[in-house]
Amino acid sequence: MPKVAVIKFPGTNADLDVVWVLRNVSGLEARSIWYADFNVKGWDAVVIPGGFSYGDWLRAGAIAARSDVISELIKALDNGTPILGICNGFQILTEAGLLPGALLPNESCRFICRWVKVVFTNPRGPWLKLASDGLIVDMPIAHGEGRYYVESTSYQEKISKLPTIKYYGYNPNGSLYDIAGIGSEDGLVVGLMPHPERASEPELTPRKLSCGGRVIWLSIAKSLKEGW
Amino acid sequence: MYVVEVVITNKRIARDPEGETIYKDLISKHGYDKVRGVISGKYLEIMVDSESPDDALNYVRDLCRKLRLYNPSVHDVRVRLNAQGCSD
Numbered sequence: 001m002p003k004v005a006v007i008k009f010p011g012t013n014a015d016l017d018v019v020w021v022l023r024n025v026s027g028l029e030a031r032s033i034w035y036a037d038f039n040v041k042g043w044d045a046v047v048i049p050g051g052f053s054y055g056d057w058l059r060a061g062a063i064a065a066r067s068d069v070i071s072e073l074i075k076a077l078d079n080g081t082p083i084l085g086i087c088n089g090f091q092i093l094t095e096a097g098l099l100p101g102a103l104l105p106n107e108s109c110r111f112i113c114r115w116v117k118v119v120f121t122n123p124r125g126p127w128l129k130l131a132s133d134g135l136i137v138d139m140p141i142a143h144g145e146g147r148y149y150v151e152s153t154s155y156q157e158k159i160s161k162l163p164t165i166k167y168y169g170y171n172p173n174g175s176l177y178d179i180a181g182i183g184s185e186d187g188l189v190v191g192l193m194p195h196p197e198r199a200s201e202p203e204l205t206p207r208k209l210s211c212g213g214r215v216i217w218l219s220i221a222k223s224l225k226e227g228w
Numbered sequence: 229m230y231v232v233e234v235v236i237t238n239k240r241i242a243r244d245p246e247g248e249t250i251y252k253d254l255i256s257k258h259g260y261d262k263v264r265g266v267i268s269g270k271y272l273e274i275m276v277d278s279e280s281p282d283d284a285l286n287y288v289r290d291l292c293r294k295l296r297l298y299n300p301s302v303h304d305v306r307v308r309l310n311a312q313g314c315s316d
Binding site: 058059062065066095101102104105106107108109149150151174 | 238241242243245246249270295296297299301302
């Protein structure tokens with residue numbers, strides 16, 4: 001059975017939630033791995049979960065992004081291993097330069113914790129295989145530094161063509177172009193601020209909202225078993 | 229030993245909600261109408277063993293860039309010697 005590594009930095013707090021959904025929603029093998037013990041060999045996919053790595057000091061994700069995990073992740077990418085960053089994991093991937101743009105403190109200067117609607121555009125790659133273009137789902141956000149920023153020229157030339165997950169109807173944090181998440185060109189690397197692992201089971205999803213994270217966990221399960 | 233100060237602020241294009249709020253909702257609101265703006269940022273003092281002030285500055289500039297103490301796409305950085313210096 002395909003195996004997924006969930007990396008835990010000091011301050012990461014969502015690793016066990018992600019392990020839970022990888023096992024129970026995706027039906028994959030998953031383990032939380034301490035960052036210093038992480039070695040890319042033997043893993044079929046990697047998730048960097050949410051939390052507050054290194055207490056968000058300097059900037060959210062900035063210190064973890066200079067750790068040895070990143071050189072392991074670059075090796076993983078060379079082997080075509082899918083990588084997903086959620087919330088703090090997304091911040092780490094942008095800080096490490098594995099995804100474009102930057103995540104700045106929210107426009108309101110406050111930590112925001114609420115459910116939002118997001119829409120998938122140009123979905124492709126292992127994490128978004130089952131998402132259709134224009135699919136709208138519900139997921140919760142919980143972050144203080146989620147305001148996506150990218151220069152307008154690089155948006156027009158490059159980013160508008162990438163797989164993106166955008167806030168739909170309401171932009172909670174002032175992100176440019178309503179960007180809540182973004183993927184690499186081939187979709188092998190995806191990062192997003194909303195928490196798909198908290199929106200994957202009806203027990204955790206408020207009435208009338210959709211289990212919006214399931215599409216990501218079902219996609220990776222299918223992709224790892226059948227290709228993408 | 230030298231004390232090198234690093235000041236990291238947002239580029240204007242990346243906005244600065246904290247500075248804007250301090251200006252608008254605190255300073256202006258209390259009638260300090262000579263104040264024209266506030267920029268917030270992060271301040272670090274880095275203690276460096278070095279032969280000369282220039283060496284210390286260049287050393288810190290280099291580490292700021294390589295370890296990404298600031299994010300060049302959204303931040304401006306000022307690296308300067310602490311006026312007090314420091315020579316133990």
